[in-house]
Amino acid sequence: MDFRTHLKKYLLDDQIEALIKSLENKEVKHALVLNDEKISVDSFKKEFPNIIPHPIVPNVFIYDSNDYSFGKHIYHEMGYYYIFEPCSSIVSHLLNPNENDIVLDIAAAPGGKSIHTSLLMKNQGILVSNEIQQARAFVLSSNVERMGRKNIIVTNNNIDDLVSKYQNYFSKIILDAPCSGSGMFRKMDAMKEDWTYQKVLSLSSLQKELITKAYSMLQEGGKLVYSTCSFSYEEDEEVIIHLLNNTDAQLLPIENQNGFYYSKEKIGIHLLPHLFGGEGHYICLIEKPIKNLAIPSYKSLKDKFNDIRKITHLDEGYIYKFDDTYYYLNKYIDTKGLHIIRGGLKLGVQEKYGFVFDHALSHYSKNINSLELTLEEAKSYIEGNQITKNCKDGYVLLTYQSNGIGFGKASKNKINNKYPKGLRIKL
Ligand code: SAM
Numbered sequence: 001m002d003f004r005t006h007l008k009k010y011l012l013d014d015q016i017e018a019l020i021k022s023l024e025n026k027e028v029k030h031a032l033v034l035n036d037e038k039i040s041v042d043s044f045k046k047e048f049p050n051i052i053p054h055p056i057v058p059n060v061f062i063y064d065s066n067d068y069s070f071g072k073h074i075y076h077e078m079g080y081y082y083i084f085e086p087c088s089s090i091v092s093h094l095l096n097p098n099e100n101d102i103v104l105d106i107a108a109a110p111g112g113k114s115i116h117t118s119l120l121m122k123n124q125g126i127l128v129s130n131e132i133q134q135a136r137a138f139v140l141s142s143n144v145e146r147m148g149r150k151n152i153i154v155t156n157n158n159i160d161d162l163v164s165k166y167q168n169y170f171s172k173i174i175l176d177a178p179c180s181g182s183g184m185f186r187k188m189d190a191m192k193e194d195w196t197y198q199k200v201l202s203l204s205s206l207q208k209e210l211i212t213k214a215y216s217m218l219q220e221g222g223k224l225v226y227s228t229c230s231f232s233y234e235e236d237e238e239v240i241i242h243l244l245n246n247t248d249a250q251l252l253p254i255e256n257q258n259g260f261y262y263s264k265e266k267i268g269i270h271l272l273p274h275l276f277g278g279e280g281h282y283i284c285l286i287e288k289p290i291k292n293l294a295i296p297s298y299k300s301l302k303d304k305f306n307d308i309r310k311i312t313h314l315d316e317g318y319i320y321k322f323d324d325t326y327y328y329l330n331k332y333i334d335t336k337g338l339h340i341i342r343g344g345l346k347l348g349v350q351e352k353y354g355f356v357f358d359h360a361l362s363h364y365s366k367n368i369n370s371l372e373l374t375l376e377e378a379k380s381y382i383e384g385n386q387i388t389k390n391c392k393d394g395y396v397l398l399t400y401q402s403n404g405i406g407f408g409k410a411s412k413n414k415i416n417n418k419y420p421k422g423l424r425i426k427l
Contacts, residue, residue, distance in 0.1 A: 084112035086278035183229030183280030
């Protein structure tokens with residue numbers, strides 16, 4: 001079956017024509033979610049007046065890449081925002097996570113939905129961001145670090161590893177499933193050329209397996225959001241119908257907003273480029289009914305690392321040591337047996353001559369012995385240069401606008417650059 005014909009499963013002819021026409025328009029709009037822990041919405045709007053608030057999602061802005069190169073700005077390196085696709089932001093917005101949630105994102109790389117979720121959780125609770133492909137899991141981990149997230153653990157496992165550990169466990173789950181990617185046709189010609197109906201069918205059966213397994217990890221009363229960037233009914237409604245027919249899952253209604261498209265059955269929403277803008281997404285919300293309140297209890301563990309707590313100024317949460325490195329978690333969660341890429345916020349290593357802070361901590365903390373740089377100095381530091389500036393000897397957190405950029409080690413007013421070599425960039 002060809003692309004046009006297969007859309008007839010849920011779209012009328014005039015909608016199909018409008019959708020196909022919009023896929024030929026290569027004018028792509030970008031969006032970013034602001035990290036308001038680092039910069040206020042007002043200051044950001046003042047500095048970049050051409051950004052447009054997302055019509056639905058708070059703290060998300062739409063922009064034209066002819067106006068701003070946000071990917072090459074110092075604010076990007078400092079984790080002031082995460083750039084993603086305008087439709088993507090609807091997923092976490094509808095899931096509506098909070099500070100008490102224990103969330104699982106099953107297919108998380110490169111990280112847009114996880115980072116947005118973590119921001120909505122105000123860096124509290126726990127978010128396990130999993131990615132099956134190792135190289136992508138490292139990219140995810142580096143994005144999580146840049147954005148200063150202390151509530152995210154990054155794992156690199158297949159869904160069966162997670163299922164065997166976490167039955168009825170998470171209060172919220174995101175399954176942004178691998179899909180045929182027709183919602184990426186405008187951005188990537190390769191997606192268009194690779195599309196076959198056979199591929200849609202085989203992904204549909206993988207998605208049915210993934211959603212059923214994902215659902216088994218949801219606690220009673222918990223919410224699951226399923227999304228794809230595919231326009232195929234087989235990868236969207238049909239996957240949800242499979243779940244509803246084979247489990248006790250219940251569909252949650254999604255309130256109509258300007259541009260949402262519902263198929264006849266009203267199972268989830270389609271964001272179609274000609275109606276909503278953005279590239280295209282399908283989103284559906286599911287709930288697990290409460291039967292016997294079998295909600296897991298999370299152990300509240302005390303740690304013994306008061307010295308590290310003092311040095312790092314982390315008052316709450318749980319500090320643990322793995323090999324020689326100290327990590328921080330908001331809450332203890334058992335991850336034994338999983339392949340961990342990032343076991344929480346990495347704090348550093350205790351050496352004989354003192355504590356060596358990890359770069360990850362610089363994006364979160366503001367309280368460590370710090371030194372404010374000018375914009376020119378900050379850019380030079382990110383490039384990898386030594387900074388000369390009046391400063392006490394020893395480890396120092398270098399800041400710009402009072403937000404951490406990275407560490408340096410000062411001796412006689414020369415600050416050796418500890419910015420990770422792989423991240424150095426000319427801005
Ligand atoms: N949620 C991500 C974000 O917001 O940045 C995008 C995820 S992308 C749509 C789908 C992900 O599913 C890919 O990273 C891919 O590696 C992963 N994936 C592929 N096959 C998978 C499988 N069998 N099980 C779980 N994840 C899989």
